[in-house]
Amino acid sequence: MMIPERLTSAAGCLGMWGALDLAVRYSNQRRTFGKPIRQNQAVCFMVADSITQLDAARALTYLAARAVDENYPNVRRLVSEAKRFATQAAWDIVNNSMQIMGGIGYTDVYPVERALRDTRLGMIWTGTTQIMNLLIQHEYYNEVLDPSYDRRQMENDATHPDESERCFTDEDMLNVFEGGIHG
Numbered sequence: 001m002m003i004p005e006r007l008t009s010a011a012g013c014l015g016m017w018g019a020l021d022l023a024v025r026y027s028n029q030r031r032t033f034g035k036p037i038r039q040n041q042a043v044c045f046m047v048a049d050s051i052t053q054l055d056a057a058r059a060l061t062y063l064a065a066r067a068v069d070e071n072y073p074n075v076r077r078l079v080s081e082a083k084r085f086a087t088q089a090a091w092d093i094v095n096n097s098m099q100i101m102g103g104i105g106y107t108d109v110y111p112v113e114r115a116l117r118d119t120r121l122g123m124i125w126t127g128t129t130q131i132m133n134l135l136i137q138h139e140y141y142n143e144v145l146d147p148s149y150d151r152r153q154m155e156n157d158a159t160h161p162d163e164s165e166r167c168f169t170d171e172d173m174l175n176v177f178e179g180g181i182h183g
């Protein structure tokens, strides 16, 4: 049940382009010290940060949605990542949008203040950001430490492998998986 709930929380956040578009239009019009505020890097770099976060959130959310549609084995991790990342990104994007708009962004002359309040919930409901982190690391440890995991192991690429200096052997890894992770 939490898979669609969390995916919906992530996807809803992608709508925060609305606040950012508004801040972009506003910063193109609003003038201080004789020029549009967008001509200050301190302002327009907030736009760059925000649109980058939004596009990254979109990509991760679409990846998680595809994983659900196609029954990938790591669905729980991807959906948790998407929920965590997109809700944090939405908060940052709306917060930046309000900052770009200054005092009027805080008032109800524009709806950014409402978007800020609405967006705050995303990091709490359907599982908090901290609980998403709990799930993400748990799923990833289980993937990597599973004996059937067959990705290339970077340890094998060392130019001077010295077994006496290494902190674990393949057998240790197996014990950690059987005892530590599931224990």
Ligand SMILES: Cc1cc2nc3c(=O)[nH]c(=O)nc-3n(C[C@H](O)[C@H](O)[C@H](O)COP(=O)(O)OP(=O)(O)OC[C@H]3O[C@@H](n4cnc5c(N)ncnc54)[C@H](O)[C@@H]3O)c2cc1C
Pocket (backbone or CB within 6 Å): 121, 124, 125, 126, 127, 128, 129, 130, 131, 134
């Ligand atoms: C507007 C709104 C609507 C909601 N709608 C629904 C709904 O329709 N159905 C439903 O079932 N629930 C709903 N909820 C509940 C929501 O899912 C929970 O509020 C949310 O999961 C957080 O649980 P909690 O409030 O009990 O916080 P707690 O679990 O008490 O957490 C408090 C803090 O402790 C942290 N924390 C707790 N445990 C750990 C841990 N093990 N490791 C690290 N940090 C931890 C949390 O991250 C958080 O920061 C809704 C909540 C709100 C605010």
